[in-house]
Amino acid sequence: MSISSAHERKKGAAKASVDHAATTPITLSERSMTGLALIRIFVGYLWFQQLFWKMPPDFAGLYPYIIRESQRTIIPGYGFILQHTFLAGCANLHTASGCTLFVPLAAGVWTAELIVSLSLMFGLFTRFGAILGSVLALQLYVGLAYTEWLWTYGMLVLLCLALTAIPAGRRLGVDQWLAPRLQAVASHNRFARFVSWFA
Amino acid sequence: MTSIRRGLLAGLLAGLFLATLNFVTDGTPGRTLPDALHWFGIALADPTTSRFAGFFLIIVLGGVFGLIFGAFQRERIITISRALLSGLVLGLAWWFIFSLVLTNIMNHASSPFSLQFGRFLSTFPIDVLFGLVLGALYFQFQEKPTAAAL
Numbered sequence: 001m002s003i004s005s006a007h008e009r010k011k012g013a014a015k016a017s018v019d020h021a022a023t024t025p026i027t028l029s030e031r032s033m034t035g036l037a038l039i040r041i042f043v044g045y046l047w048f049q050q051l052f053w054k055m056p057p058d059f060a061g062l063y064p065y066i067i068r069e070s071q072r073t074i075i076p077g078y079g080f081i082l083q084h085t086f087l088a089g090c091a092n093l094h095t096a097s098g099c100t101l102f103v104p105l106a107a108g109v110w111t112a113e114l115i116v117s118l119s120l121m122f123g124l125f126t127r128f129g130a131i132l133g134s135v136l137a138l139q140l141y142v143g144l145a146y147t148e149w150l151w152t153y154g155m156l157v158l159l160c161l162a163l164t165a166i167p168a169g170r171r172l173g174v175d176q177w178l179a180p181r182l183q184a185v186a187s188h189n190r191f192a193r194f195v196s197w198f199a
Numbered sequence: 200m201t202s203i204r205r206g207l208l209a210g211l212l213a214g215l216f217l218a219t220l221n222f223v224t225d226g227t228p229g230r231t232l233p234d235a236l237h238w239f240g241i242a243l244a245d246p247t248t249s250r251f252a253g254f255f256l257i258i259v260l261g262g263v264f265g266l267i268f269g270a271f272q273r274e275r276i277i278t279i280s281r282a283l284l285s286g287l288v289l290g291l292a293w294w295f296i297f298s299l300v301l302t303n304i305m306n307h308a309s310s311p312f313s314l315q316f317g318r319f320l321s322t323f324p325i326d327v328l329f330g331l332v333l334g335a336l337y338f339q340f341q342e343k344p345t346a347a348a349l
Contacts, residue, residue, distance in 0.1 A: 030339070038216075041328070042223070048324065049225050055317060121328050172335045177279045 030171075037123065037172035043159050044120025047113055047133060059106035063096045066106075069143030078142060112136060120163065123173010128198040130163035167199070175199040203269040205340045210265015213333035214258040220325055221257065229254065238301040260297075261329070264289055268333060282338035283331060290330020298322035 028036070054061035070082040089100040096102045112132060119129025137160050141153035169175030182196035222229045232253030236243065239256075243249040268289055277285075298318075303311045 034339070041216075041332075045220060045223070052225070052317070052321065118324065121324065122331060171339075172332055174283065174331070176335065176338075177283055 028166075033168075033171040036166055036168045037170075039159075040120050040123065040126060040163055040168040041172065043133075043163060044117045044122075044129070046156075048117035048121060051110065051113055051117065054106070054110060056107065056110065057103070058096065059103060059110060060096060062106050062109065063102065064094075065144070066102075067093055068147055072147050073143050074145055075142050082143075109136075123169030123171075123175045124178070125195075125198045126169030126173060126175055127164050127167065130160050133160035134164060169199065201269075202272040202274050203266060205337055206265040206267070206269020206272070207262055208265070209333050209336035209340060210268060211258060211262040212336055213265065213329055214261015216332050217261060217325070217329040218254045218257040220328075222254065232257070234302070235260070235297075237305050238297050240305060260293075261333070264293060264330075265333060265337075268337060272337075276341055277338065279335075279338055282334040284334070286330040286332070286334020286337070287327060288330065289333060290327040293329060294323050294326035298326055 066082060066086045070079040070087060073079050073082075086102055086105050087099060088102075089098055090096065090102065091098040113136060116129050116133040116136060119125055120133065134157055137153055137156040141157055145153055167175065167179065170179050179196065179199040182192050182199055186193035186196045218232070221231050221235075224230050229250040232251075233243070233246070233249040235253040235256045236249060241252075243252060268285060271285060299314065299322075300311045302308075303313055
């Protein structure tokens, strides 16, 4: 009986030790953080390069992709939304002339991509940039997944989600300077507490 | 490690980073690397050699900028604010000297300061980013007391 009790106690202690180990916080080393920061910059650069084939003022490079999205989307009804927003009033499949809303909406897309690229490259409110990037990449996945390799845009969604989870801007980025300052005022300022999560 | 040696190492690594960004271009890989040779009026006939030479020239120029960065710090332990700000200023100087003035002079532009939006967008953020990375790396190489981490 006493042997059994001792055994039970040992088992309990071992289980408690395992439970304790399971909740030990993970600390990333400086090298890991620097590596993640480099990945963040290159993902930002990926977004940055894609600004140049759909430049203002006409954003003409974007037009064939919107057409393709409206025809090949994986979600029913999404094509209808595109046809009544981006493609409203369009008379031609090859040029955006006559489209009433294409230029202002394309400007919104271009600006959002610029914000994502600058945020990720400079590590400035990196998590905000990564969330916005995830949304944009998800939209690309919905519209274009079956026009290219299925995982092309899926990987972009996953990359941006990974950068949302980790504060990768706190090395090789402006967030390294910004985050401690926001956290210092977060205890008595609700807005700073909210914003500090994005840095 | 002295500040000059630390600056040199940070500059070489930041130069390698910038050269790598210039390598992973849309279209042909490294198509913008010969631009670095063009700043000094060097033209090589073989495109592959030209790209390799451009790649190494950017690293060397990064090292020079790192030396300048280190020399300005004068053996002091610097804060992250100072490191990033000094880096951004050097990145701005890189853009002004190479991407603006020397490019315009070598292209026989009407003015050394002439600039189009597309060219500004393709060069300015990347050059300033080079400076930011240089400053951040220099800060990381410091053997700093805990209080300086802010």
